[in-house]
Amino acid sequence: MSDIIRRDPRAEWIARNRLHPLHAAMQPVQHSWMGPNGIIRKNVHGVGFIGPNGIKRIDRSGAQQGGAAKRTAAAEVQLPLHQVPAPAFYINVVPDMVGGRLSSHDRDLLGLARQLAGSDGAVLAVVFGEHKETGFSTAGVDRLLVLEGHEFDGYSPEQRVQGLRAVDNQFNPRHWLLPDSRSGGGELGRRFAASLKERPATRVWQIKDQTCIGRAGAGQEDLARPLPRLILAAAECADPVSDTRHEVLPVELSTSLARSLPRIEDLGAVAVDPAVIPMAEAEFIFSGGNGVKDWALFHQTAAALGATEGASRVAVDDGFMARDRQVGASGTWVTARVYVAVGISGAIQHLQGIGACDKVVAINLDPTCDMIKRADLSVIGESAAILQALIDAVEAYRNGAKRDAA
Structure with a gap:
């Protein structure tokens, strides 16, 4: 065998690319090295596995060193509980809660609030109406205030501003954080700022030393300003909370909300053709690639689901989809809630x-x-059979709903 050292360019490329799924597996783990005095040093923490109680165990037989056993044991470790019995101040967060769940933008916002709260403050999440979220504890929420009532259903910015004013009067938070998004947080934050007669910081993507930096000039410039009380943060403004659990203690308003006659009447959602929705704004994308053999069935499934169609570069190059439907770094970056x-x-x-x-x-x-x-x-199988079964399931569900309505 030749003594020439061979390089693997692909492995080196994956090791440099944080977004690649195999990036973590390509990182070298150094178990031993030579010290300055020529003595071999060993990293005792580099071997072993995490036990069910969070204690590292070392199995000399090597029976427990497999990756599957290590992942299973690590998954059972309970994250430490962060408690704030008597908060010195509050950092209030109003997540979008699209579909009744925290989005990635909401979790980034809660991560930023956790940084501002530190060890003495508490993060208070204000949610309107019913929700389906069960992961507030791992998202960094110390207190949860749910404002219930039919007046908050649908598009109701005036009533929501009144609710936030009541929360502001009772808790007097140090900062208000809202997502600067198209899902409602951007508009609600600006209306709330006008109601408080305060100037908010918009499109904020970084906070450091009581200074916030936001995007300006059509996203081409950064604008730094002193940290205000009301902050509208952009996506990826901070890392989401991942290493602690939180109490999520429920709190309530001490006074009832004043209800006034709204000047805006919500007529409900308007049906829109999914094909005309821009890829970057679509919430539900049904994307096809080289593995799709029956494109007529693919289009039928997308129509049945009411999804916006997308495609991989291979499918676009082969002429099955238009170029504006291409998803990826060389096409369109998407932020859908569901991507199939x-x-x-x-x-x-x-x-x-x-x-x-x-x-x-x-x-x-x-x-x-x-x-x-x-x-x-993940669904493993032939795409044609799975898509046909999906169409049948959707039709059966809709027919059942029609019968129940009748």
Whole structure:
């Protein structure tokens, strides 16, 4: 065998790319090294596994050193509980809660609030109406205030501003944080600021030393200003909370909300053709790739689900979809709440383009492809059979709903 040292350019590229699914596996783990005096040093923390109680165990037989056993044991470790019995101050957060759940933007916002709260303050999340979220404790919420009532249903910015004014009078928070998004947080934050007669900081992406930096000049410049009380933060403004649990103690308003006659009448949602929704703004994307063999069935499934169609670069290059439907770093970066990838193996450019999607569903024949590793839910099988079963399930659900309504 030759003594020439061979390099693996692909492995080196993956090790440099933080967004690649195999990035963590490509990082070298140094168990021993030579010290300055020529003595070999060993890292005793580099071996072993995490036990069910969070204690590192070392199995000399090597039976427990497998990756599966290590991941299973680590998953059972309970995160430390962060408690604030008597908060010195509050950092109030108003998440968008699109669909009744925290979005990735909301979790980034809570991570920023956690930084501002420190060890003495408490993060108070203000939620309007019913919600389906069960992960407030791991998102960094110390106190939870739910403002219930039919007046908060639908598009009701005036009533919500009144609710936030009542919360502001009772808790007097040090800072208010809202997402500067199109899902309602941007408009609500500006209306709330006008009601308080305060000037908010908008499109904030970094806070440091009582100074906030926000995007300006159509996103081409950064504007620094002293940290105000009302902050409208952009996506990826901070890392989401991942290493602690929080109490999520419920709190209530001490006074009843004053209800006034709204000047805005909500007529409900208007049906829109999913095909005319821009890819960057679509909330539900049904994307096809090289594994799709029946494109007529693919289009039928997308129509049945009411989803916006997308495609991989291979499908676009082959002429099955238009160029403006291409998803990925070389196409359109998407932020959908649900992204369904049918027959897409998961090239790095495609995975970069869907990095901000909340939930990813993968339908593929190859259980080892990168898209399966990225997905929150995977379905292994032939795409045609799965799509037909999906259409049948949607039609059965809708027919059942019609019968119940009748």
